[in-house]
Amino acid sequence: MARSVLLRHLGLAVLGLVVVVLVLESTSAFRNAQFATMAYLGIAAGGLTVLTGLNGQLSLGHGALMAIGAYTTALLLQDQQLPLVAVLLVASAVTTLIGAVIGVAAARLHGPYIAGATLALAVAVPGVALYFNDQLGGEQGLNVFVPDVPGWFADAVYFLSAQDVSGSKYVAYVGWLSLIVTFVLLANLSRSRVGRTWRAVRDDEVAAEIAGIPLGRARVLAFVVSAACAGLGGAVMALTVRITAPSGFTLTLSLSLLTAVVLGGLGSLTGALLGAALLTFLPQLVTSLGLDVGLSDLQSAQLAPLVYGLTLALVILLAPAGIVGSVRARWRRQQERATHDYDLPTTTAPPSPARTPGDEPGGDK
Amino acid sequence: MQQLLNTLLTGLTLGMVYAAFALALVLIWRSTRIINFAQAPMAMITTYVALTVIDADYSYWVGFTAALLSGLVLGAAIERLVIRPVEGKPHINAVILTLGLFIVIHAVAALLFGSRYRSFPAPFGVRGFQVGEVNVALTGFGIFTIGSVVVVMLLLVALFRGTDLGLMMRAAAFNQEVARLLGVRVGRMFTLGWALAALVGSLSGLLIAGGSLVHPSYMDSAVVFGFVAAVLGGLDSPVGAVVGGLVLGVSLSFVSGYVGSELVALAALGILMVVLLLRPGGLFSHATPRRV
């Protein structure tokens, strides 16, 4: 990987951090909590983007993987012994392990199998929480004890903004720091040899296999990386929501994540973040719209999923590249129009080359 | 002994329902290489159609027929309006579309019919009968369940094996381009295939609902069980789907009876993974599976 790419990613990360501080310090505690939500959705969606966009596999069970991360976090925080960073890492590691088992089974034959296996996971995991009632709290779930804000952290924030750190602001910071670290790692991975391998497998598995890429291993690895992100996302979710219960990890969560990824544009981390933002802020908007036109509370609550579903379908039908992809494609066409003579004699035009891994729009900042 | 027998009987009855659902998935998979995840909410909403009809004081059978017919129409409409436009695009697009439909139908059902649990009638008794001292868990509705699925399967076999239309449908499924060159209206065959699949799916929706509760998510686990059953059978084979459904039904019934009903979905996941690891082409395959 070129050093310049790494530097660019780090530069963007620092820029992102500045924006995060500015936004979190200038918004209310309620908004802080919403931004924490956006962070955990963004982390999980980023992982799903890697899997679906770069490797062409569909997961319908990332919500369940988030549940694994969240429950692990809740259990670890009951003892209050590990530092928070360690809790996040362990939660992610446990999810990775379970993701690896699923990935190994399903990646031998991708396509519908991985989708079906992850769907089964999404439906199965809440049942596990119910079965192990004593350990996992059954229907009520587990309360999450969010650790106190460390002194040095409070000092640092006070130094920057002269404001105190509330619990929800602290969680929002933890979430966004996790997100930035995750995205830098994912972006570098996507630009690395491994990322090119994944794209090669997605675009033409026969060609990839001939080129000596072990298909199964590439798919499993993509799934594992993606599961790690989902686990971390779940951990941040536990901190944000402060309770982990089966009802928080329905199939709808998994499908919403997929919506975020498809909406933003498959394979684009920027798109995943954009999708996460929509998932966070859209429900409130459409629910209040529903109340305005005279629907009941319960009915209005159904509008958000309705909008997700319709968006999912419409994006695939009308703009399969997603928002970010479509904007990029338009921008690129304008560039071409400006620099090239458009009427190439067709007989001499080169056949559209097999997509070379390097020039993929999916390779993201 | 009594528990063993009854678990087995319950499993076989459930297995027939999973078999029907798996068959619905296989019908579509064979022709269009799409797993229609929206099959579950489609069956859910047609059951609500039946419930609405029954609530309006019509007989169970009017509701039953209305559900099957609306399934037929819904399947055809979805193929025509939603799936047809992405034909020839990467399959992942079509699958994501079915997931979009999944969410949409769910939300629409919750908006129209509410999210609370509602009880759904059964046309026959849901109590087992007594043989001497032994209480046999084979209910009137259970017999109806098995019988109706068997009838539907025989009708499908008759259609596919015995009629010109069935031959053309199979040709379109096996080799789209050649079928087209021979003059088979491939698009119509696909529409019909989706319609039939949705009809079979609706039947399984009605059977699962019978004598039990319905709510917008009540079919969600059925799509998992149907999928696992279809994979057990090899995904390409209707006969395999039926056998896979029965095997899964019995296995899950034992898990539910002896371990805990909460773990049924986890057991299905476990079975799926074992099959994928050991016999990825399904239980009955000899050749290597088609890789897609």
Place this chain on the structure above:
Amino acid sequence: MLEVHDLTTSYGAVRALSEVSFAAPSGQVTAVLGANGAGKTTLLRTISGLVRPRSGRVLLDDRDLTRTPTEQMAALGLSHVPEGRGVITELTVEENLRLGGLGAGRFRPADLDRVFALFPVLADRRRATAHVLSGGERQMLVIGRALMADPRVLLLDEPSLGLAPRVVAQIFALLRGLVTAEGLTVVLVEQNARSALSIADHGVVLNLGRLVVRAKASVLAADEQLRHAYLGF
């Protein structure tokens, strides 16, 4: 008579056919020759509507077929046997044949008997899955299947591909017989120019998507320069 006027077909930016015009006279065999990638298969796929041309027209007995959907071609008298034979291997021999008639909207048991009389091998294996047939048998099956539609024009794409010379000779002789006996019009795409010209009345040669020569088969076979340049024998 099948006529093609100024047919141009592109795949994206790549032009596969450029302004190709020729006529395949009724009751005769027209061989379409040329190297790999010359556009022969594209020509047949464009005629039968699998690929839409960018411009140009396709006429069958003065009826314009250019925008006709592929599914209707068989009923209109045009049968296309694709490259790689196009046997539906999951169906039985008889089902494949029935399908040939059904698709064209005219299945008659008598046609089945006629095909079985023409290809006795197929009659022996009518209940077998087509999967078990040899290459030569598969070629007979697809030709037989096309005949079930009682076509006026038969488009054949590389029927000799992968077959032993003896089998090729047998199939070509049979084809010639059908043309003579029933007035069938055949457009025969072949890489194997020598065999094709031996049964053809006319030949057209494609090179890089353009038609370079159109002549009587005997003339083509005799033109040494042309043979060397385009036909490779």
